[in-house]
Amino acid sequence: EDPSLERHFKGHRDAVTSVDFSHAKKQLVSGSMDSSLMIWSMKPQMRAYRFVGHKDAVLCVQFSPSGHLVASGSRDKTVRLWIPSIKGDSTVFKAHTATVRSVHFSSDGQSLVTASDDKTVKVWTVHRQKFLFSLSQHINWVRCARFSPDGRLIVSSSDDKTVKLWDKTSRECIHSFCEHGGFVNHVDFHPSGNCIAAGGTDSTVKLWDVRMNRLLQHYQGNSVVNSLSFHPSGNYLVTASSDSTLKILDLLEGRLLYTLHGHQ
Numbered sequence: 001e002d003p004s005l006e007r008h009f010k011g012h013r014d015a016v017t018s019v020d021f022s023h024a025k026k027q028l029v030s031g032s033m034d035s036s037l038m039i040w041s042m043k044p045q046m047r048a049y050r051f052v053g054h055k056d057a058v059l060c061v062q063f064s065p066s067g068h069l070v071a072s073g074s075r076d077k078t079v080r081l082w083i084p085s086i087k088g089d090s091t092v093f094k095a096h097t098a099t100v101r102s103v104h105f106s107s108d109g110q111s112l113v114t115a116s117d118d119k120t121v122k123v124w125t126v127h128r129q130k131f132l133f134s135l136s137q138h139i140n141w142v143r144c145a146r147f148s149p150d151g152r153l154i155v156s157s158s159d160d161k162t163v164k165l166w167d168k169t170s171r172e173c174i175h176s177f178c179e180h181g182g183f184v185n186h187v188d189f190h191p192s193g194n195c196i197a198a199g200g201t202d203s204t205v206k207l208w209d210v211r212m213n214r215l216l217q218h219y220q221g222n223s224v225v226n227s228l229s230f231h232p233s234g235n236y237l238v239t240a241s242s243d244s245t246l247k248i249l250d251l252l253e254g255r256l257l258y259t260l261h262g263h264q
Contacts, residue, residue, distance in 0.1 A: 003248070005262050009040045011048055018060045018227075022067040027084065029070050031058035037072055039084050051088040053080055060102050064126070065109045073100030079114055081129065093129045095122060099141075106147045113154055115145035121156045123168070135166050137173050143200075144186045149193040153210065157184035163198045165210055175213045179206065186227040191234045199225030205239055205249065217254055221247065 014033035021028055028040045037051040037058055056075035063070055063084070070082040079095040082088055096116035104113050105126065112124045121135040121142055140160035147154055147168075154166040163177040163184055182201030189196055190207075195216055199205040201224045207217040223243035230237055236257070237249040246260040 003258055003260055007042070008262070009038070009048070011038050011040075011050070012036070014057075017058060020062045020070075022063045022084075023065055024067060027063075027067070029061045029063060029084070031061040031072055033057040035074070035076075037061055037070065037082065039070070049084070049086060049088055051082055051090065053082075053090050053092065054078065059100065062103055062105060064105045065107055069105075069109075069126070071103040071105065071112060073103040073114060073116075075099045077116075079103055079112070079124075079129075081126070091129065093124075095124070096120065101142065102144045102146075104146050106151045107149055108151060111147070111151070113145045113147055115142035115156055117141040119158075121145045121154065121166070123154070133171055135164075135171065135173070137164060137176075138162070140183075143184060144188075146188050148189050148210075149191060153189075153193075155187050155189060155196050155210075157187035157198055157200070159183040163187050163196065163208075165196075165213075175210075177206075177208055177213070179215065180204070185225060188228060188230060190230055191232060197228055197230065197237055199228050199239055201225075203241075205237065207237075207251070217251065219249055219256070 012032040016032050018031045030038045035054045039049040054074040058072050058074050060073040070084050072080050078092050080090045080092045082090040095114050096118045098117035100116050102115035114122050119138045123132045138158040142158045145156040157163045161180050164173050165175045184198050184200040187198040195209050197207045203221040205219040223241040226240050228239045239247045244263045248258040250257040
């Protein structure tokens with residue numbers, strides 16, 4: 001059955017930068033250039049909550065695995081952890097010396113990895129937001145950082161045109177993938193943890209095996225790829241591009257399955 005538009009939400013006063021579902025898929029969080037977060041209920045007629053606290057654009061949001069917290073990163077250089085309820089209480093910490101582009105919880109919910117225009121990737125404890133360590137080999141803005149499903153690896157992508165794979169325990173860079181022809185906007189792990197997908201300004205999506213560090217698949221688009229996400233089954237990948245489309249790739253067949261034109 002073909003994808004069809006199910007819901008659309010209005011409430012932000014400026015461009016929406018990021019979205020994430022809660023684990024139970026009952027809620028959706030969005031971040032915006034209007035400096036706020038919105039939490040939307042998937043149940044019709046339920047009110048949305050607006051969370052205000054950041055002093056500048058919110059560029060990334062994510063629910064914790066349990067759904068009891070939401071992390072956000074902002075151009076105000078801070079990360080906030082919110083309780084997604086009507087009160088919207090949050091704790092704030094000065095995470096970086098420049099814009100925070102990416103926040104991501106480890107699958108056990110214990111750690112948070114952040115990425116910034118200060119060219120670093122940082123790892124924090126969620127409890128008390130204690131700084132653990134910094135990964136600093138990128139030579140330009142870091143757009144995205146993600147934990148592997150088992151929490152042992154971290155992958156990051158940057159405007160230095162590289163994707164770097166790090167060992168969380170040794171804190172060393174295991175490998176740099178340098179095949180991108182432009183800034184790498186987004187990277188993520190396959191649910192199996194065995195490969196990664198990355199997309200960016202060269203309009204391509206590339207999949208790499210992280211055990212052999214070799215290119216598995218390459219999709220050539222015709223517009224900048226801003227973000228991507230694996231289907232939980234690992235068989236599909238959805239990408240979001242600057243031409244206002246979403247594309248669904250069938251990874252088993254190695255081909256484009258759908259192009260979705262919902263956004264203007």
